[in-house]
Amino acid sequence: MSYVLVINSGSSSIKFQIVDPSAGATDTPLVSGLVEKIGEFRGGLTIKHNGEKHEHVLTIPNHTAGFKRAFAELDRLGCGPTQLDINAVGHRIVHGGTIFSEPVLLDETVVSTLRELIPLAPLHNPANIDGIEVARRLLPNLPHVGVFDTAYFSDLPDSAAVYAIEKSLREEYHIRRYGFHGTSHEFIAGELHKQFDQPAEEINHITLHLGNGASASAVRGGKPIDTSMGMTPLEGLVMGTRCGSIDPGIIFHLYREVGLSIDGIDKLLNKRSGMKGLAGSNDFRDIHQMIKDGSQDAQLALDVYVTQLRRILGSYMIQLGRVDAIAFTAGVGENDPVLRRLALADLENFGVKLDDSRNESVGEGVQLISTDDSPTRVYVVPTNEELAIAQKVDRLVG
Incomplete structure (x- = not known):
């Protein structure tokens, strides 16, 4: 069975799961974990595996240390990224601007473009990029894929997406309605449609x-x-x-x-x-x-x-x-x-x-x-x- 390691890197936390893509919506993932309070004196690492919760209190100075500590604990539990058949790493990315409307393989060119989009999501994209760069260094032999919160709404009608401000400013500074939580909204749409015969x-x-x-x-x-x-x-x-x-x-x-x-x-x-x-x-x-x-x-x-x-x-x-x-x-x-x-x-x-x-x-x-x-x-x-x-x-x- 092959899995996908899913990473959601925030400014002071890293959430991750090892998921079977063929699982049902309510199935428990093989592994779920949280690295929290990165950069604070008292941080934490929590991993859930086989119905057991493993909690550790420790200082985590940065994302690199957080990933290394998490992967080491996963290895100790026998479910590390190099011990399982991990097919790829998926990264949740908050803002794809008007450039990314589909999942994309992450390489240096894509990461560079994501940096250019930071002004659109200054609270989120920098942390997403940190997670991408650290994970790519630690797991260089796996494909890394970016999945964007804004993608589902990339084709909104102009009447819903356009703000009523001067056209030249809108176009030069990419000001429009992008929408977020798109991965969730799209998933719910798929689950909801199963309830109908049409x-x-x-x-x-x-x-x-x-x-x-x-x-x-x-x-x-x-x-x-x-x-x-x-x-x-x-x-x-x-x-x-x-x-x-x-x-x-x-x-x-x-x-x-x-x-x-x-x-x-x-x-x-x-x-x-x-x-x-x-x-x-x-x-x-x-x-x-x-x-x-x-x-x-x-x-x-x-x-x-x-x-x-x-x-x-x-x-x-x-x-x-x-x-x-x-x-x-x-x-x-x-x-x-x-x-x-x-x-x-x-x-x-x-x-x-x-x-x-x-x-x-x-x-x-x-x-x-x-x-x-x-x-x-x-x-x-x-x-x-x-x-x-x-x-x-x-x-x-x-």
């Missing part, structure tokens, strides 16, 4: 990827026609620590009146806003408990989140005209029945009928949570971005 070309659906980062997509006949994230992952829905869509004038106000620097505003809107900024926590389990304890801030945070979610959901329903299915996915979407109920409240006249019992008792795999007579079916669909990346990599390298 071909994908005849199905319209909306996917709500609700995790710490959150995004929505409207898909007509198998092709996305709109998505909530924009040139960066900051636009759209309220998220764990990101504000989502706000009046752009707020940025000018924070700069002129409050005296925040551009970097300070960037950090505020990306790291200290969203649910964390509203309620002090970006964990929905905390939010619900705080509401039970009488917190008005937590109640307001949930209300703001749901209002923005319904605002985008409603606009997508109008754009599609006919919605055959709505899918909830990712950590919050898959595990929070209260949020799902609030998001779909009072939509019966629009063809959405939630079954409260099904919504409260979601099991494993794809689960129908609407009533049997609901014109629009509602599903909870577990996402598996690592499996989706592994499958794309496997198709490219054979």
